[in-house]
Amino acid sequence: MSPRPAPPPRPVAAIRLTPRVGVVMALAAFLGLVAFFWPFVVAPGSLGSTYAPLLIFGVLLVLVLCVVLSEISEGGIDSKALAMLGVLSAVNAALRPLGAGTAGIETVFFVLVLAGRVYGPGFGFTLGCTSLFASALITGGVGPWMPYQMFGCAFVGMLAGFLPRARGRGEVVLLAVYGSLSGYLFGFLLNLSFWPFSLDPHSSLAYLPGLPFTEQWHRYVAFDLATSLGWDTGRAVTNFTALLLVGPAVLTTFRRAARRARFRAPARFEQGAGERDRLP
Numbered sequence: 685m686s687p688r689p690a691p692p693p694r695p696v697a698a699i700r701l702t703p704r705v706g707v708v709m710a711l712a713a714f715l716g717l718v719a720f721f722w723p724f725v726v727a728p729g730s731l732g733s734t735y736a737p738l739l740i741f742g743v744l745l746v747l748v749l750c751v752v753l754s755e756i757s758e759g760g761i762d763s764k765a766l767a768m769l770g771v772l773s774a775v776n777a778a779l780r781p782l783g784a785g786t787a788g789i790e791t792v793f794f795v796l797v798l799a800g801r802v803y804g805p806g807f808g809f810t811l812g813c814t815s816l817f818a819s820a821l822i823t824g825g826v827g828p829w830m831p832y833q834m835f836g837c838a839f840v841g842m843l844a845g846f847l848p849r850a851r852g853r854g855e856v857v858l859l860a861v862y863g864s865l866s867g868y869l870f871g872f873l874l875n876l877s878f879w880p881f882s883l884d885p886h887s888s889l890a891y892l893p894g895l896p897f898t899e900q901w902h903r904y905v906a907f908d909l910a911t912s913l914g915w916d917t918g919r920a921v922t923n924f925t926a927l928l929l930v931g932p933a934v935l936t937t938f939r940r941a942a943r944r945a946r947f948r949a950p951a952r953f954e955q956g957a958g959e960r961d962r963l964p
Contacts, residue, residue, distance in 0.1 A: 709809060713842070716835045720873050723880045723891055724900055764945040765803075769811060772799055776815035777822050790867070790919045792819070794926040795934075796837055797863045800844030802938040808841025832877045839873070840866045856931045863923030871916035875908050883907070 718725070772795060780792045792815065800808025816834040820826045843866070850858050883890040889907040891900070 709806065709842070712809075713839070716839070719835070720832070720876050723876060723904075724897060765807070768803070768941065768945065769807065769814060772811055773814040773818050776811070777818040780815075780819040781823055789922045791922070791926070792816075792837070793840060793866060793870070793919070793923045794863060794931065796841040797844045797859055797866065797923070797927060798931060798934050798938060800841040801847060801859060802935065802942060803845075805842045805845025808843075808845045809838045810841075812836075812838030812841040829874075829877060832874055836870045836873045840870060856928060856935070859931055860924045860927040863927045864920040867920035867923045868916045871912050871919065872908055875912055876904070879904060879907055 776792050776795050779795065780790075782791045796808060796812055796815070799811050813834045816830070816837050820830045820833075844859070844862060847858060847862060880891040885892065889903055889910060891903065895903075
């Protein structure tokens with residue numbers, strides 16, 4: 685009887701998920717979901733609907749910045765992880781204009797999925813924020829939609845880090861399926877940012893304040909399917925195809941870089957020969 689193959693080794697996360705970082709990330713994720721789903725909480729046109737999402741996303745940006753700075757100060761993020769974060773943010777910012785969202789084709793998500801898988805959920809969450817921010821600055825895409833895009837991508841990268849362990853072709857298929865589903869998830873979340881203001885109130889798909897949650901939810905699902913199903917399908921197919929075709933090569937490259945970087949490896953100081961000779 686041949687021995688069972690050993691499970692794949694668990695990678696060392698580039699950003700360590702300490703209890704404090706876990707709490708802050710959970711709080712950021714919760715506030716992000718509240719900001720996305722505000723139409724089910726606050727009526728459009730009120731003071732809260734005008735300023736609450738921006739204030740929430742401002743708090744989220746401060747939280748992410750605090751996580752990064754605190755982990756840098758305490759060694760949770762070393763210089764190699766920061767360099768990797770900067771490089772991948774620049775790569776994603778350069779890749780995004782190649783797709784430009786035409787027919788739903790997006791070229792930014794497969795890097796987020798693979799980086800979150802290899803370097804951990806904390807790295808994926810941060811990369812989603814920084815890469816979209818850099819892309820918006822380069823392409824002039826700064827606007828009220830930018831925070832939604834940033835945290836939509838942050839969720840995509842973070843959840844990739846929590847996927848179950850797999851190896852070989854099964855891992856690539858797992859990531860491709862997740863990438864396809866994340867394409868629909870991203871569109872579903874982003875549509876919430878403009879749904880209350882995009883339709884005539886008399887439309888059967890429009891948002892109406894005061895309706896029960898179930899009816900409101902049915903209206904939004906119908907709106908999402910009617911207006912962006914084709915667009916989201918293009919994004920899902922792009923993610924699935926890119927992860928199947930280039931996923932194995934990029935995974936190998938990312939893991940080789942992680943092994944060579946040895947994130948948070950303990951420093952060892954060896955005494956030189958001259959110093960040993962001078963000791964009594």
